Amino acid sequence: MNLEQAMQSFLLESAELLQEMESILLEAEADSITAEQLGALFRCMHTIKGSAGLFGLDDIVHFSHQAENLLDQLRDGKLQLDAELSGLLLRSHDHVKAQLAALEAGQPLPAGEAAAIEAEMAQRLQAEPPPSASTDETHPPLPSSDWLLTLRFGPDVLRNGMDPASFIRYLATLGEIKTIASRSSSLPADEHFDPERNYLRLELQFYGAVDAEQLDGVFAFASEGSQFIISPRTQLEQHLAQALSLGDAAEQQCSRQLWQQWGLLPEPQPAGETAATTPDEPPCTAEPLVPTAMANPPADSEGKTTRSSESRFIKVEAGKLDSLINLVGELVIAGAATSLLARRHGNGPLLESTAVLSGLIEQIRDQSLAMRMVPIGETFSRFGRVVHDVSRALGKEIRLQVSGADTELDKSMVDKLADPLTHLVRNAIDHGIEDVAQRRAAGKPDAGHLWLDAYHDSGSVVIEVADDGGGLSRQRILDKARQRGMLHGDSPLAEQDVFRLIFEAGFSTAAQVSNLSGRGVGLDVVKQNIEQLRGTVEVESEEGLGTTFRLRLPLTLAIIDGFLVTVGSATFVLPLDSVVECMALPEAALATAAMGRFSLRGEVLPLLNLRRFLELDGQPGHRQNVVVIQTGDCKVGLVVDALNGEFQTVIKPLSPLFRQLKAISGSTILGNGEVALILDVLALTQHARAQEHMLYLDGQEAASLLPDHWQHHNDGQTGKTS
The missing domain is CATH 1.20.120.160 (HPT domain)
Structure with a gap:
């Protein structure tokens, strides 16, 4: 290092x-x-x-x-x-x-x-x-006292990026280094000398108002492979005995000579105690050492077991990781093309080889994507300080509770979630949670609560921002929408349709907008940011009890497991995690299917005919199939012509000309080189639910329920289903 x-x-x-x-x-x-x-x-x-x-x-x-x-x-x-x-x-x-x-x-x-x-x-x-x-x-002031330090820095201290002189320099800030000397009795010669290995041995006398714990802390970072003996001057004999036990006979002799020079051993030791020293041993040297500025440590070497903690993690530039994911995506496409050619030729050994290759590609894909997955807890942790500072500025008492911090999400998505989440959190603090007087009047505890939660659901990641504040007023939202000309007449609206109005640009029901936020102001930006990540925003609120914003996002933006379906001559891909089951559409169910409903084992599901919805040419075949998809708690059936099985899907972004298509989330390249569109399951589910609600309302009033971007599809389908 x-x-x-x-x-x-x-x-x-x-x-x-x-x-x-x-x-x-x-x-x-x-x-x-x-x-x-x-x-x-x-x-x-x-x-x-x-x-x-x-x-x-x-x-x-x-x-x-x-x-x-x-x-x-x-x-x-x-x-x-x-x-x-x-x-x-x-x-x-x-x-x-x-x-x-x-x-x-x-x-x-x-x-x-x-x-x-x-x-x-x-x-x-x-x-x-x-x-x-x-x-x-219990805690008397620390008196200044003398200390003895015997320092045996580990052999790999330089390889680990540390300079012993730096520790000595820091020690000098705590007191006075009275004497210091280096010992080099065991320094090898010739080819046995390793320039990257540490041979330094130090003896010190130190004076300062410190305790043993503080002195131990000075050398804590160099403890791996090192031996340090730190004792007060009053424990001289014990310290010398421990120091002598660390080295061989030559080091013991060297230490005795140094301590005699310092007056720690007043009389020379008997010759018998040093009889183990032979004339061939290197001479003992004890030279004064002056701490100098930190020098550049030698380059690291490989294969050192003492650095296992560092070798567990490697810091990689994000751009390199993105390039790897792109290459893996191209590998997936090439692998699909190879498998298709093998099936066409019917060569047994080639089919077996391509099957093994496909398995390896899938493992590489999963491992590569896993490297980009990071826990969302790092993003959540920022909001503890946001809640603390903003609530203090507003004079409110708010408790933040975080759960699901270990839920993993693609790093590129985590980075883009910070701003939308910050806006939702500040909104909840400023306009969602009441002040203490209002909470007391409503019979609530003085302290408001804000919850951040993340979890996996049906192949997606769900992030919730919830508060126990005053909630959204349905009537105030409707009144404000009519004032702005967003609604006409008194047509009844479903709850979700009412709450969607707060995401319109500049929409606000707050009686007073602060410099921090306004409930509804800027939520259009939140929605845009989430939709750019192929996600959706849902709102649940009960007036007087609180509000929950639920962000639903895909796990990754790069590669997914897909399920291929065919409608006419067009091929589409559904995210496999959202597919519940597939079946043939029974003839007995054709009548209810034409009405946009399907009975599945006693459960009535909304049904969406993709041929009609996408206005594709051609007539359906003799056999129609239903793919049941699920988003959250909602299931919807999609009518398609053919089921083509699983497919590893590399997501390619749409051209800017087509990014406003709500039913399409991207495209991919099939093994035969053709392009298939990836269907947006969340958008299709929303449309099927809105279509189901239409059946209970009259023509033009029903049409006003649907968002503007669905009007064209609705006009083409209402006549056939009503």
């Missing part, structure tokens, strides 16, 4: 520590903080300070040291965690995070609010009450 890799490891670990710190502070406000959490808070900032010291990042060391002092007082019970102190620690967290972000971007570290935050921390420390007698006995 080179220095750049070591820095990336430091930045990654620091980001994880800061995330842990933020989570603990936010949880502590919702519940009492435990001693373990207090200790974890201290260790987060202490570790960042120590790691920054190894890289000579003095600004980060200085600021984090002040925060560490505050957390130390908090851990010892000398300070109590309240809202103000929690806010101060969160601001400290933000400043360190900004410093690390600037460091990663290669920019100067920002000053920001450092001076103001440090002044508040100093005021807090000065204002702390004098400790009681029991506190004095």
